[in-house]
Amino acid sequence: MSFLDLKNVTKIYPNGTKAVHETSLSVDEGEFMVFVGPSGCGKSTLLRMVAGLEDITEGDINLDGKLINEVDPSERDVAMVFQNYALYPHMNVYNNLAYGLKNRGIDKETIEQKVNDAAKLLQISDFLQRKPSMLSGGQRQRVAMGRAIVRNPKIFLFDEPLSNLDAKLRIQMRLEIKKLQQKVGVTSIFVTHDQVEAMTLADRLAVINDGIIEQLGTPIEIYNNPKSLFVAGFIGSPQMNFLDANLNNKTLSAENFEIKNIDSDYNGEVTLGIRPEHLIETENGLINLKVELVEQLGSDNLVYGQIKNIKDFCYRSPGNQTIKKGDTLSLNIEENKYFIFDKSTGKRVN
Amino acid sequence: MKIKPLQIVAHIILIIGVLLMVLPIWISFASSTHENVSILTEGMRFTLGDQFSRNYNEVLNEKGGWSEEVTAAKMFINSFIMALGIATLKVAISAMSAYALVYYRFKLAVPIFWLIFITLLVPLEVRIFPSYKIVSDLGLTNSYTGLILPLVASATATFFFRQFYKTIPDELLESAKLDGANAWSFFIDFLVPLSKTMIAAMFIFMFVYGYSQYLWPLIMTTAEEYWTVVMGMKIIYTESYEGVALPRTAERFAYIILSMIPPVLVVVFLQKWFIKGLIQTEK
Ligand SMILES: Nc1ncnc2c1ncn2[C@@H]1O[C@H](COP(=O)(O)OP(=O)(O)OP(=O)(O)O)[C@@H](O)[C@H]1O
Ligand SMILES: [Mg+2]
Numbered sequence: 001m002s003f004l005d006l007k008n009v010t011k012i013y014p015n016g017t018k019a020v021h022e023t024s025l026s027v028d029e030g031e032f033m034v035f036v037g038p039s040g041c042g043k044s045t046l047l048r049m050v051a052g053l054e055d056i057t058e059g060d061i062n063l064d065g066k067l068i069n070e071v072d073p074s075e076r077d078v079a080m081v082f083q084n085y086a087l088y089p090h091m092n093v094y095n096n097l098a099y100g101l102k103n104r105g106i107d108k109e110t111i112e113q114k115v116n117d118a119a120k121l122l123q124i125s126d127f128l129q130r131k132p133s134m135l136s137g138g139q140r141q142r143v144a145m146g147r148a149i150v151r152n153p154k155i156f157l158f159d160e161p162l163s164n165l166d167a168k169l170r171i172q173m174r175l176e177i178k179k180l181q182q183k184v185g186v187t188s189i190f191v192t193h194d195q196v197e198a199m200t201l202a203d204r205l206a207v208i209n210d211g212i213i214e215q216l217g218t219p220i221e222i223y224n225n226p227k228s229l230f231v232a233g234f235i236g237s238p239q240m241n242f243l244d245a246n247l248n249n250k251t252l253s254a255e256n257f258e259i260k261n262i263d264s265d266y267n268g269e270v271t272l273g274i275r276p277e278h279l280i281e282t283e284n285g286l287i288n289l290k291v292e293l294v295e296q297l298g299s300d301n302l303v304y305g306q307i308k309n310i311k312d313f314c315y316r317s318p319g320n321q322t323i324k325k326g327d328t329l330s331l332n333i334e335e336n337k338y339f340i341f342d343k344s345t346g347k348r349v350n
Numbered sequence: 351m352k353i354k355p356l357q358i359v360a361h362i363i364l365i366i367g368v369l370l371m372v373l374p375i376w377i378s379f380a381s382s383t384h385e386n387v388s389i390l391t392e393g394m395r396f397t398l399g400d401q402f403s404r405n406y407n408e409v410l411n412e413k414g415g416w417s418e419e420v421t422a423a424k425m426f427i428n429s430f431i432m433a434l435g436i437a438t439l440k441v442a443i444s445a446m447s448a449y450a451l452v453y454y455r456f457k458l459a460v461p462i463f464w465l466i467f468i469t470l471l472v473p474l475e476v477r478i479f480p481s482y483k484i485v486s487d488l489g490l491t492n493s494y495t496g497l498i499l500p501l502v503a504s505a506t507a508t509f510f511f512r513q514f515y516k517t518i519p520d521e522l523l524e525s526a527k528l529d530g531a532n533a534w535s536f537f538i539d540f541l542v543p544l545s546k547t548m549i550a551a552m553f554i555f556m557f558v559y560g561y562s563q564y565l566w567p568l569i570m571t572t573a574e575e576y577w578t579v580v581m582g583m584k585i586i587y588t589e590s591y592e593g594v595a596l597p598r599t600a601e602r603f604a605y606i607i608l609s610m611i612p613p614v615l616v617v618v619f620l621q622k623w624f625i626k627g628l629i630q631t632e633k
Contacts, residue, residue, distance in 0.1 A: 051524075051528060052527075052528075053524050053527070053528075072527075073524070073527045073528050074527050074528065074529075074530045074531065074532065075530075076528075078528060079528060080524070080525065080528050082521045082524075082525060084519070084521060086519065086521035086522050086524070086525040088522070088525075088526075088540070089544070090540075090543045090544055099526075099529050099531075099539070100528075100529035100530055103529060103530035103531060103535065104530055147525075147529070151529075
């Protein structure tokens with residue numbers, strides 16, 4: 001059994017909403033697990049069941065070898081960082097950090113020691129006497145982290161803690177969270193709907209859709225080998241291009257090109273997925289792209305255009321190329337870098 | 351800075367308001383420092399007289415009542431104790447019941463809340479005989495407990511606390527839970543400090559409510575040592591009024607002025623909390 005074990009966990013809210021369906025998942029000690037998925041897919045619900053803030057309708061959750069289904073949140077020894085931080089507005093930063101320790105009956109000197117250590121680690125030592133209302137968003141974020149770290153819990157739970165920060169700060173805090181987690185080594189679950197955040201933070205990633213874990217794996221595994229149309233579309237930025245096609249006798253026929261010798265025995269209507277970064281410009285390529293819009297990012301360009309009737313097809317070209325609106329590019333797909341999905345079920349077939 | 355006509359109008363209105371508030375008190379005070387005779391002959395006064403210490407001494411120390419046992423000072427103390435007891439218990443009980451109503455999500459919470467709310471329609475005056483029966487059966491007549499207890503439930507305060515607690519975000523409770531807070535420590539460590547402005551306000555209202563009770567103490571107390579200020583106002587100087595002596599208007603004014611001191615003290619003392627709450631708009 002691993003450190004955190006979810007077995008067939010289901011959540012049905014009193015109003016009948018089924019938020020999580022028979023989910024099983026194991027998280028190893030010290031691992032950084034990320035739940036990613038669109039809004040309303042049940043990420044928070046799953047996390048809150050681990051924290052004990054929601055009852056478990058069915059299934060078992062084990063933490064550190066102990067069944068915790070019925071254990072009160074105050075006894076679970078988990079720490080959570082909320083999206084809006086939920087700092088205690090009437091306590092100064094010091095007491096925000098110390099409160100959980102006080103409740104454990106830890107003596108004053110030890111508390112002071114621990115709070116000061118955590119404050120130093122998070123660079124909030126200068127604000128210890130301030131109330132949360134006198135801090136900036138980033139500083140509040142750190143205090144919320146500090147409150148989790150100072151207790152040295154069994155597991156950290158993060159529910160979209162970065163979504164209230166501006167873009168730059170978000171990237172910076174993302175980095176710091178990762179570094180901090182590696183330093184402290186505490187098992188963590190991080191919930192986000194931002195796939196870049198998910199990719200950069202995760203040791204392993206659970207892509208959740210509609211209350212089900214669609215795929216579980218390392219970020220690279222999931223990027224290289226998405227098992228379903230949903231995962232393929234969700235992971236990767238800019239998004240994967242999807243084209244309708246037909247697969248017959250190992251030959252794929254799309255709107256105006258064909259790919260032969262496909263490694264699949266499936267016959268029927270399919271969706272072909274190609275990542276923008278897996279295209280290369282060549283002479284007499286498979287695909288002719290009529291350029292409509294170019295986004296220059298400096299390091300590379302995002303080229304959007306049309307292939308016959310398909311709009312907004314994206315190609316990622318190296319930054320040193322000059323491509324203009326109206327150009328027609330001839331593109332090839334990198335060797336075997338395409339994904340074929342059953343059109344009706346969304347399952348990968350190649 | 352240029353003063354706009356509108357500002358002048360606004361200030362005039364405010365000044366009139368202030369005068370309306372302050373003048374009666376000033377007239378009472380000024381009149382309380384004159385001799386009875388001069389008030390009788392010349393009416394109420396706007397200026398101070400020279401009988402301050404005589405009149406106030408008289409009021410505080412004269413023994414009144416049917417058996418000439420109770421002094422005004424004793425009545426102030428009685429009322430103060432009664433009001434303090436009522437205000438403290440009212441605030442404590444309604445804060446706790448609001449806590450239960452908001453945070454314990456049992457099915458009957460809403461009906462129970464409305465039941466509490468409906469008691470607003472049944473003030474003490476309406477239920478005064480049953481209340482008296484219960485209190486006297488319990489042997490609590492002529493006691494502070496008897497004066498205080500029937501008045502400590504408060505639908506109004508429960509309502510206000512409930513509305514306030516509902517605005518506190520759920521995450522705060524959840525986060526406190528994960529920090530190991532139990533039901534009691536969440537109330538004491540979070541709800542009480544977060545609502546201290548509200549507690550101060552409620553305390554003041556409830557203190558004034560308790561202090562100005564008339565009917566209940568009148569029915570409840572037969573022993574003069576439990577008489578309260580408002581009763582005294584009616585009773586203490588009646589006999590001389592009906593007798594041959596002059597009406598003791600000046601002393602009555604002195605009594606009124608003195609009777610205002612305890613509530614004023616409460617307001618002054620709690621003002622600090624009020625202002626604190628206003629400056630630190632937290633959340
Ligand atoms: N208390 C509740 N009662 C009933 N349904 C709820 C409750 N909380 C959440 N739900 C429903 O459960 C589903 C999952 O919600 P959840 O909050 O877990 O989503 P999420 O993945 O965290 O989304 P987001 O990214 O927007 O935070 C949603 O359909 C939501 O409407
Ligand atoms: Mg959520």
